[in-house]
Amino acid sequence: MVTKNEGSAASGPFSGLLVIDLTHVLNGPFGTTVLADLGARVVKIEPPGHGDDTRTYGPFVGDQSLYFSFVNRGKESIVLNLKEDTDRALFLNMVRQADVLTENFRPGTMARLGLSYETLSEINPRLIYASSSGFGQTGPLAHYPAYDTIIQAMSGIMSMTGFPDGPPTRVGTSLSDLCGGVFMFCGIASALYAREKTGKGAQVDVAMFDATLAFLEHGVMEYVATGKPLERIGNRHPFMTPFDVFSAKDKDIVMCAGNDHLFAQLCTTLGRPDLPEDPRFASNQMRTAHQRELKVELERSLKAQAAEHWLQVIHEAGVPVAPLLNVAEAVEHPQAKARNMLIEAGGIKMPGNPVKLSGYPDPTVRTGAPSLNQHGDALRREFAVAVSLADH
Amino acid sequence: MVTKNEGSAASGPFSGLLVIDLTHVLNGPFGTTVLADLGARVVKIEPPGHGDDTRTYGPFVGDQSLYFSFVNRGKESIVLNLKEDTDRALFLNMVRQADVLTENFRPGTMARLGLSYETLSEINPRLIYASSSGFGQTGPLAHYPAYDTIIQAMSGIMSMTGFPDGPPTRVGTSLSDLCGGVFMFCGIASALYAREKTGKGAQVDVAMFDATLAFLEHGVMEYVATGKPLERIGNRHPFMTPFDVFSAKDKDIVMCAGNDHLFAQLCTTLGRPDLPEDPRFASNQMRTAHQRELKVELERSLKAQAAEHWLQVIHEAGVPVAPLLNVAEAVEHPQAKARNMLIEAGGIKMPGNPVKLSGYPDPTVRTGAPSLNQHGDALRREFAVAVSLADH
Numbered sequence: 001m002v003t004k005n006e007g008s009a010a011s012g013p014f015s016g017l018l019v020i021d022l023t024h025v026l027n028g029p030f031g032t033t034v035l036a037d038l039g040a041r042v043v044k045i046e047p048p049g050h051g052d053d054t055r056t057y058g059p060f061v062g063d064q065s066l067y068f069s070f071v072n073r074g075k076e077s078i079v080l081n082l083k084e085d086t087d088r089a090l091f092l093n094m095v096r097q098a099d100v101l102t103e104n105f106r107p108g109t110m111a112r113l114g115l116s117y118e119t120l121s122e123i124n125p126r127l128i129y130a131s132s133s134g135f136g137q138t139g140p141l142a143h144y145p146a147y148d149t150i151i152q153a154m155s156g157i158m159s160m161t162g163f164p165d166g167p168p169t170r171v172g173t174s175l176s177d178l179c180g181g182v183f184m185f186c187g188i189a190s191a192l193y194a195r196e197k198t199g200k201g202a203q204v205d206v207a208m209f210d211a212t213l214a215f216l217e218h219g220v221m222e223y224v225a226t227g228k229p230l231e232r233i234g235n236r237h238p239f240m241t242p243f244d245v246f247s248a249k250d251k252d253i254v255m256c257a258g259n260d261h262l263f264a265q266l267c268t269t270l271g272r273p274d275l276p277e278d279p280r281f282a283s284n285q286m287r288t289a290h291q292r293e294l295k296v297e298l299e300r301s302l303k304a305q306a307a308e309h310w311l312q313v314i315h316e317a318g319v320p321v322a323p324l325l326n327v328a329e330a331v332e333h334p335q336a337k338a339r340n341m342l343i344e345a346g347g348i349k350m351p352g353n354p355v356k357l358s359g360y361p362d363p364t365v366r367t368g369a370p371s372l373n374q375h376g377d378a379l380r381r382e383f384a385v386a387v388s389l390a391d392h
Numbered sequence: 393m394v395t396k397n398e399g400s401a402a403s404g405p406f407s408g409l410l411v412i413d414l415t416h417v418l419n420g421p422f423g424t425t426v427l428a429d430l431g432a433r434v435v436k437i438e439p440p441g442h443g444d445d446t447r448t449y450g451p452f453v454g455d456q457s458l459y460f461s462f463v464n465r466g467k468e469s470i471v472l473n474l475k476e477d478t479d480r481a482l483f484l485n486m487v488r489q490a491d492v493l494t495e496n497f498r499p500g501t502m503a504r505l506g507l508s509y510e511t512l513s514e515i516n517p518r519l520i521y522a523s524s525s526g527f528g529q530t531g532p533l534a535h536y537p538a539y540d541t542i543i544q545a546m547s548g549i550m551s552m553t554g555f556p557d558g559p560p561t562r563v564g565t566s567l568s569d570l571c572g573g574v575f576m577f578c579g580i581a582s583a584l585y586a587r588e589k590t591g592k593g594a595q596v597d598v599a600m601f602d603a604t605l606a607f608l609e610h611g612v613m614e615y616v617a618t619g620k621p622l623e624r625i626g627n628r629h630p631f632m633t634p635f636d637v638f639s640a641k642d643k644d645i646v647m648c649a650g651n652d653h654l655f656a657q658l659c660t661t662l663g664r665p666d667l668p669e670d671p672r673f674a675s676n677q678m679r680t681a682h683q684r685e686l687k688v689e690l691e692r693s694l695k696a697q698a699a700e701h702w703l704q705v706i707h708e709a710g711v712p713v714a715p716l717l718n719v720a721e722a723v724e725h726p727q728a729k730a731r732n733m734l735i736e737a738g739g740i741k742m743p744g745n746p747v748k749l750s751g752y753p754d755p756t757v758r759t760g761a762p763s764l765n766q767h768g769d770a771l772r773r774e775f776a777v778a779v780s781l782a783d784h
Contacts, residue, residue, distance in 0.1 A: 013586035013594075026609070038582050058631060059617035066613040117750075136748070139730030145648075145712040149627070149635060153646040153714050156722035158627070158637075160564030161553065167637070168644070168716050170627040171563045172552030178607050179746075182574055187747045189581035190430050194405035194751075196588040202405075203750035210746035213733045215570050217418070219719035221458040224741045225451035229718035235541070235550070235562040239450060243541060245550075245559070252560070254545040256537075320537040322545050324560050326621035327611040330548035338531030341605045349616045354571075354602035355579045356528070358509075358595035359586075 010074055010367070012039025012360045017192070019100040020045060020091075021075060024052045026148070026174055027208055028104035028132045029071035030181030035100070035188065036074035037353040039360070043379060044075045044370065045091065051079065051372040061348055069369040073345035077370035078379045082113055086385075094383045096124050100188055104132040107142045117203045127201040128191045132184040136207030146208060151176035155212035156229070160219045163234040179215055180208035241287035242266070245324065247299050248307040255298075256320040259284060269317040270301040340364050402466055402759070404431025404752045409584070411492040412437060412483075413467060416444045418540070418566055419600055420496035420524045421463035422573030427492070427580065428466035429745040431752070435771060436467045436762065437483065443471065443764040453740055461761040465737035469762035470771045474505055486775045488516050492580055496524040499534045509595045519593040520583040524576040528599030538600060543568035547604035548621070552611045555626040571607055572600035633679035634658070637716065639691050640699040647690075648712040651676060661709040662693040732756050 017040040021032045029044075029052075036042040046052055057067040080087040095101065101120065103110055110116055110131070117129040131137055134146015144150075152158050152170050162169030187204035195201060213220075218238060222230040230238075237243035240258035257263045260276075260283065267275045275281050275297060280290040287294055302310060307323060314321040325333065331342045331351070343352040346368010356362055409432040413424045421436075421444075428434040438444055449459040472479040487493065493512065495502055502508055502523070509521040523529055526538015536542075544550050544562050554561030579596035587593060605612075610630055614622040622630075629635035632650035649655045652668075652675065659667045667673050667689060672682040679686055694702060699715060706713040717725065723734045723743070735744040738760010748754055 013582040016589075034578060059613050061617060066617055067610075070609060070613060135727055136731050139727045141725075141727040147635075147648045147650075147712055149629065149646055149648055150712055150714040153637070153716045154722060154725070156717055156719035157563075157565065158716060159718040162561060162564070163558070166555070166558060167627075169554060169561055169564075170637075171549075171567070172554070172561075172622075172624065173549065173607055173609050173611065175563070175567070175607070178609065182578065183746045185578055186426060186574065186581065187749055189578065189585060190405040190747060191749060193581060193585045193588070196585070197408075198751075200751070205748040205750075206746060207731060207748075209727060210731050210733050210744070210748075213723060213728060214743045214746045215565055215567070216719055216722075216743060217462060217565055217570065218459075219565065220723055220741075220743055221451050221462060223720045223723065225453060225458055227720075229720040230564075232564065235559075237541065243539075245545070245562075254541055256539045256541055258539075320539055320542055322542040324545045324550060325548055326551040327548035327608055328615045328619075328621040330546060330608075331605060331612055331615065333546070335527055335531045335533040335601060336605060339528050339599060339602050341602050349612075351606045351608060351612055352602070354575045354598060354606045355582065356597040356599075356602075357579055357583060358597075359590075359592070 010037060010039050010363070012037065013357060015039035017041065017099045018097060019043065019102065020094055020098045022101065022103040022105070023132065024104065025054055026071060027177040027180040028102055028184065030178050031132060031184035031188070032075070032102050033071050033073060034182065034185045034353070034355065037366070038355060038357070040100070042075040043094070043375070044072060044077045045080050046077055046372060048079055048081050051077070055372065064346070064348060064369070066348065066350075069346060069348050070350045072369035073350065074367045075370055076375035076379065077373055078376040079373040082115070089385045090380060090383050092123065093385050095120050095127065097383070098124065098127060099192070100128045100130065102130045102132070102184065102188070106145075107131070107133050107137045121201055125200060126195060128188055128195065128204065129201065130184050130188050130204035130206070132180045132206045132208070134207065135209045137205045141209075148174040148177045148208070151208045151212055155209055156216060156219055157212055160216070160230055160232060162232045164232050166232070168232070175215075176208040176212045179211035180206055183211045183214070236291060239288055240284060241291045242294055242298060244291070244295065246295065246302055248302045248305060248310050250306045252324050253302075253307050253310055254322045254324060255314065262319050263287070265317045266314065266319045269313050269319065270298065272297070272301050345369070402429060402431050402755070404429065405749060407431035409433065409491045410489060411435065411494065412486055412490045414493065414495040414497070415524065416496065417446055418463060419569040419572040420494055420576065422570050423524060423576035423580070424467070424494050425463050425465060426574065426577045426745070426747065429758070430747060430749070432492070434467040435486070435767070436464060436469045437472050438469055438764060440471055440473050443469070447764065456738070456740060456761070458740065458742075461738060461740050462742045464761035465742070466759045467762055468767035468771065469765055470768040471765040474507070481777045482772060482775050484515065485777050487512050487519065489775070490516065490519060491584070492520045492522065494522045494524070494576065494580070498537075499523070499525050499529045513593055517592060518587060520580055520587065520596065521593065522576050522580050522596035522598070524572045524598045524600070526599065527601045529597045533601075540566040540569045540600070543600045543604055547601055548608060548611055549604055552608070552622055552624060554624045556624050558624070560624070567607075568600040568604045571603035572598055575603045575606070628683060631680055632676060633683045634686055634690060636683070636687065638687065638694055640694045640697060640702050642698045644716050645694075645699050645702055646714045646716060647706065654711050655679070657709045658706065658711045661706055661711065662690065664689070664693050737761070
């Protein structure tokens with residue numbers, strides 16, 4: 001049975017914090033989900049109408065969008081029209097009491113609404129104001145439209161993913177959205193820590209583009225070393241061999257033998273003592289230079305037995321080896337279960353929280369995502385303007 | 393000219409924090425680089441011999457490994473033999489004064505060295521002790537060897553990346569290593585904030601496997617909705633069309649027209665008013681069902697002109713469009729420059745810090761990675777045991 005969010009915040013390092021969450025779709029909401037998982041109270045402000053667009057995106061379980069549910073668990077929802085006086089007053093009252101405000105509109109939108117960092121930090125100097133966007137708040141592309149695919153294309157990550165004889169390949173998840181979200185969380189957590197020392201808030205400005213560039217590692221190294229972009233190398237390692245996907249009789253496995261000792265162990269296990277003797281395969285450097293020929297030789301042996309056999313004997317020989325799992329096999333793996341990485345929130349299965357911290361629970365059942373305006377009445381009472389004027 | 397690290401910590405939200413960094417290779421060092429970028433003093437403990445293995449990995453600029461330099465900028469280095477009494481005493485003295493300790497050994501290694509969280513938190517209850525590993529400190533695979541490729545294979549991300557008629561594809565960067573590192577940073581920053589309230593340290597346990605599962609989004613949604621794993625769909629969007637890579641006359645571009653309005657704008661710009669009239673392309677759902685036929689039609693028009701032409705006119709029509717850039721084009725892009733995302737550290741160009749925070753500098757020139765034991769003498773003086781006993 002699908003049960004909706006009852007508004008109970010999780011226990012965690014950020015318990016007691018109030019986050020006003022204006023983010024929508026994927027990148028911002030992913031970042032604020034980490035805050036909610038770690039105990040912050042996250043109040044999602046949604047626009048009149050259907051609220052966050054992703055409420056209308058599939059796939060659905062019952063009447064719930066999984067897309068919305070996955071990145072809004074544990075949050076509260078209120079519909080506010082920020083261009084309307086009463087709602088705006090309520091919102092500003094909430095800002096006075098909040099620790100963090102997050103938004104991922106196109107740069108300039110918040111300023112046009114009269115809700116820039118400069119304005120809001122005047123009414124709450126302790127506010128941490130975090131913006132996530134495609135290209136950031138500054139620079140020539142600040143206002144350029146930015147879907148995940150556009151950032152993946154422009155960051156170079158697609159150019160690095162795929163095979164030498166194939167096309168640039170999109171990472172099969174919204175990598176740039178998610179990197180932007182997680183680095184937004186990093187900025188917020190850093191600013192919260194600093195506020196404990198300074199008493200002051202700060203502005204966090206994270207770009208999906210910047211976040212993806214920070215993840216390029218080898219691609220940038222190659223460019224810096226040679227002045228040329230890295231070519232696509234498929235599934236193999238740039239300088240360790242054998243370190244790739246290989247075909248056994250029935251399916252593929254991954255083997256990683258990055259030094260002479262592991263290579264010798266692997267060859268013994270495969271019944272191929274001839275390979276380490278072959279001058280083409282005498283060192284890691286030689287093996288990398290002849291990786292194609294070596295792969296043919298290794299697969300000739302691997303194809304004699306099923307993957308299950310090789311996974312066992314190669315592992316027993318101390319050589320790193322693994323199956324290629326699909327998502328169903330991965331999330332249902334005993335390791336994922338042991339780590340609470342497939343949880344239930346609002347009755348829906350979804351990935352758990354990867355930040356495991358002693359002293360706090362890591363529940364396998366969490367509060368679900370809110371229905372639209374589910375906490376509207378309660379929040380309107382709590383942040384009613386009369387109360388705030390009295391406080392002021 | 394290549395200049396080495398002079399030991400000056402950056403200014404940032406974590407200024408004044410002392411981090412003992414036992415991490416090596418990629419995943420841990422990536423996380424502690426974010427700490428260093430944001431002002432923490434990070435002291436890297438390296439084993440006798442050649443130190444961190446990546447010091448021997450290419451590519452090189454002069455005598456410096458780019459691999460090592462990219463994820464160790466701004467840190468200090470000391471060689472310690474933790475099995476030797478004098479070094480061990482110095483290390484424990486450092487632990488007494490540290491805020492954070494990080495390590496990414498195989499689970500169990502620190503306990504065998506007598507340096508478990510339980511032991512070290514006794515001598516410093518405020519210590520935040522962060523471990524990053526392939527599969528985490530718990531669960532049946534805790535001791536399983538874990539290179540990035542193994543985690544990518546077992547997490548399902550490879551199964552989701554690539555084309556329907558092609559093989560599972562490794563993300564062209566060490567995604568699982570980097571996700572593990574950034575979530576380790578998230579755990580540390582969260583624990584540091586909580587310590588301000590509780591006065592107590594905590595243990596952070598992050599797994600590359602968990603971190604990658606948290607990044608699967610659509611793959612897990614599809615499995616939860618249908619019970620089946622997601623099939624590879626190449627570069628297109630699962631439910632918005634046209635939203636893919638398309639070939640112009642000379643090269644490929646990305647176009648993202650996720651609704652009827654944008655689709656109509658795109659077709660007008662391409663001189664194809666017939667397409668929105670075609671019943672196969674009448675709605676986003678119909679376009680997704682007929683995405684292959686639509687792609688043929690769009691590319692028929694796109695191939696008449698070069699990418700540069702289309703990038704301009706489609707953008708002017710308000711439809712999200714972008715070039716596919718290689719890494720060289722991406723990091724040298726004016727947007728990357730405007731955002732300080734290609735910096736120089738120790739004379740070497742590398743990606744900058746994506747966490748932009750008001751009130752702190754975001755320098756384009758940073759301190760480089762240390763040479764092996766560069767700060768050994770100074771650190772031995774600073775953390776000399778006699779002084780610590782007096783303090784104690």
